Amino acid sequence: MDDFIIRAMLAGIGLALVSGPLGCFVVWRRMAYFGDTMAHSALLGVALAFLLNINLMLGVLAVTVTVSICLLILQKRGSLSTDALLGLLSHSALALGMVLIAFMSDLRFDLLSLLFGDILSVGNADVIAIYACAAVILGLMYFLWRPLLASTVNRELAEAEGFNPDLTQLIFMVMMAAIIAIAMKIVGVLLITALLIIPAATARWFAKTPEQMAVASAIIGIASVILGLEGSLQFDSASGPSIVVASLCIFLLSLFASRLINGVLAKDKGQ
């Protein structure tokens, strides 16, 4: 295998390791649209990074964290519903980013690779950054698993029994921001949410506990990355969308399989 393909595989697997468990929380907390909002605002981060000549991931991280804090503040004021706020933030940030990019006329800029990812251009430094980020996020999740899960089940219960859901929520949002920063290069901003949600949704069919679902989701994500990359080499399709299509195929297959299994079980019970 060529170097760039190995790097792409490594980067994708690193991402899937994190997006699996984090995606479960996105599904449990019903925050899919929140992920989308952060991903869209990532474009503004890219534009700012070019403008200020700083690292791309850092720019994206700064903007996504800012957007999520804005959301928290606006939510507390309570004048608009959350979905309206998300729409407002998401598309304003996206539009601002596009306008900023237009101002930088000397910039040669591949918008498509940002929207749909360019995993084959991942460099060694990117791979290292992805794994460093993944290690931090997985470590945080490991140590904060109980409070994270408890405040996902019921915020007030968690607070009454001694946890700090506000802090947990903030850390969760920063983790989301970080994963969007690292996922941008791999599947692109338009498809990040898919990689968070589809493996988690697939894992739901097989899991009995939250922990099982998180692990299964990571494994399904890794399988999607491997299958998607192989497919994209085979059919010369764009790598990001191919990974998402692969995860969709796994989802549909498992849907079918679980229907079949449940059907058989129901028959057994009937007899």
Place this chain on the structure above:
Amino acid sequence: MQLIEMDGVGIKRQGRWLIQNVSLNVKSGEIVTLIGPNGAGKSTTAKTALGVLKADVGTIKRKPDLTVGYVPQKLAIDWTMPLTVRRLMSLTAKPTAAEIEAVLEKTGIPHLINSNVQQLSGGEYQRALLARAILRRPDLLVLDEPVQGVDYSGEIALYNLILKIREELNCGILLISHDLHVVMAQTDTVVCLNGHVCCSGAPEHVAASDAYKQMFGDAASQSLAIYHHHHDHSHKADGTIVPSKGDSGDCCNHG
């Protein structure tokens, strides 16, 4: 031992007082029952006692390192989260497998240990939530309408279970109830809430008070009498209760 002391507590949201001038104490081994109509601020009072809501006025003192077991009024677990009864038990604590089995035995649902919580019936789910709360060996148990969705016989069984728990753990219990009959017979203090404390004291005292009758009508006092098992009071011809002597409590009159 005093677990919680609330004194003159008020909570204001969007210019409206949810509760005002609420004072109540919970001691170890004591059952304090909050009653009142819908929107009276029962859950708000409990959440304030727990520190989930911050009081705008008044003081709340909690015993240092107070361990709380909480059964919220609404705990809908999203279908997207796979959760068995066994896993629910270790949501906020780290019990051993033996402790989990013991507590499920005690609450009468050992056979459901591997069931999904989303598939439990109302009564089974309330028992599971109660089991989870007492597994923490709490000093204070806060139960927000613990018999909701439970049929009548199950209701009595659950109340008996709560009494048993109090004896075993010697914990204080703050119980919220919309239903007066069974609770009031076994509770130490009743706090009748309607935005503010309109009446509090021993159950017999509250049932006989004018404020209580005004809120719930005479029929409520009558039905209370039917299920009351400690005969430390007498009945008038119309069925209302005359409390025994030496009964203590405070009451205000609704004007």
